[in-house]
Amino acid sequence: MxxxxxxxxxxxxxxxxxxxxxxxxxxxxxxxxxxxxxxxxxxxxxxxxxxxxxxxxxxxxxxxxxxxxxxxxxxxxxxxxxxxxxxxxxxxxxxxxxxxxxxxxxxxxxxxxxxxxxxxxxxxxxxxxxxKDVSKSPMTLEKEKCQKCQDCPPKQKCPNNAIHQYQINLSKCNKCKLCVEICRHSAIGQKEIILExxxxxxxxxxxxxxxxxxxxxxxxxxxxxxxxx
Ligand SMILES: Cc1cc2nc3c(=O)[nH]c(=O)nc-3n(C[C@H](O)[C@H](O)[C@H](O)COP(=O)(O)O)c2cc1C
The missing domain is CATH 3.40.50.1950 (Flavin prenyltransferase-like)
Structure with a gap:
């Protein structure tokens, strides 16, 4: 069809x-x-x-x-x-x-x-x-958890160069989630969004x-x- x-x-x-x-x-x-x-x-x-x-x-x-x-x-x-x-x-x-x-x-x-x-x-x-709708947010970097490491692994290893100055450029991010795995402080992830x-x-x-x-x-x-x- x-x-x-x-x-x-x-x-x-x-x-x-x-x-x-x-x-x-x-x-x-x-x-x-x-x-x-x-x-x-x-x-x-x-x-x-x-x-x-x-x-x-x-x-x-x-x-x-x-x-x-x-x-x-x-x-x-x-x-x-x-x-x-x-x-x-x-x-x-x-x-x-x-x-x-x-x-x-x-x-x-x-x-x-x-x-x-x-x-x-x-x-x-x-x-x-x-x-009632429960969904996930785009990839987000939690400022409270981010320790601003000098050698920030997510910034260094991001295949799309989407992390700058401890922020994620969502137009470059392809959600491969490598950053989620390698951030030492678990500062990157997706949040649950609940909408009524x-x-x-x-x-x-x-x-x-x-x-x-x-x-x-x-x-x-x-x-x-x-x-x-
Ligand atoms: C990241 C993001 C997620 C959104 N998610 C929703 C959603 O789940 N449901 C919704 O009704 N509007 C959502 N919006 C708002 C709509 O995009 C907005 O109302 C827009 O004017 C809709 O235009 P369209 O209906 O022509 O696509 C979202 C906006 C953004 C930026």
Whole structure:
């Protein structure tokens, strides 16, 4: 199948989304549509470059970025031409869910969604704020634990040269976690983030679920089940 995959700016479910895309890409062709915030958050989590390994390259451009296209890029015309069998949006921020639920199409991914629903395309939306959410932060350096060692091993050994002046440059970090292992003071790691959904987010998700041909799911594994079935 040809699958269009929207990625918005959520850290929650992002790592599992990329794992699922990897699995789905073995049997299907994927084109990614990445919102501006989606690109920022993918880079923050060191996952942006992984997209290159997951696309089919059937078209010249299979990673369509809001940062390098207009929000209503002509590439969205592929939906009207029936080029895709499925649209998956995962992870989907509460911002994008709200817009989808209320027919607003002012970003790349909401525009893609509008075109998909107008073309009766089966759509799966993984809404991140459906329930209490526990996820991991990007790699962080705890200032209280850092002893500012002169020969800081994480700085010296980081393969991406991402550590400067006892700070992590997240746009360079690819989350290899070598620094976590070699910091003598256990100052580097990922923190647990717990988010409670707002009433308005739950309401928007219920509203979105009423849209024809749209399935809202909570777990990435559900996307794999639906695509495999
Ligand atoms: C590192 C990082 C993680 C974020 N994680 C989430 C998240 O899990 N859920 C969410 O709704 N917004 C999250 N945001 C905020 C969104 O990126 C922000 O609302 C943005 O405007 C969404 O734009 P988009 O929906 O067009 O991608 C995060 C932002 C950053 C910088």
């Amino acid at each position: 040809n699958i269009a995959w929207g990625i918005t700016g959520a850290g929650s479910h992002l790592t599992n989304t990329i794992k699922a895309a990897k699995k789905i890409s073995t049997k299907n062709k994927i084109t990614f549509f990445v919102s501006e915030a989606g690109e920022e958050v993918l880079k923050t989590y060191g996952l942006f470059d992984e997209l290159n390994q997951l696309v089919s390259n059937e078209y010249l451009d299979e990673i369509i970025r809001e940062t390098t296209n207009t929000v209503s890029t002509s590439k969205i015309g592929r939906f009207m031409l029936g080029k895709y069998d499925y649209l998956i949006v995962s992870p989907t921020t509460s911002n994008t869910v709200a817009k989808m639920a209320h027919g607003i199409s002012d970003t790349l991914v909401t525009n893609v969604f509008t075109s998909a629903t107008k073309s009766d395309l089966e759509t799966i939306v993984l809404a991140v704020d459906k329930g 959904p707002r009433k308005t987010d739950s309401k928007n998700i219920r509203e979105l679920n009423k849209t024809e041909n749209v399935r809202v799911v909570q777990e990435v594994s559900k996307i794999i089940d639906l695509i495999d079935s």
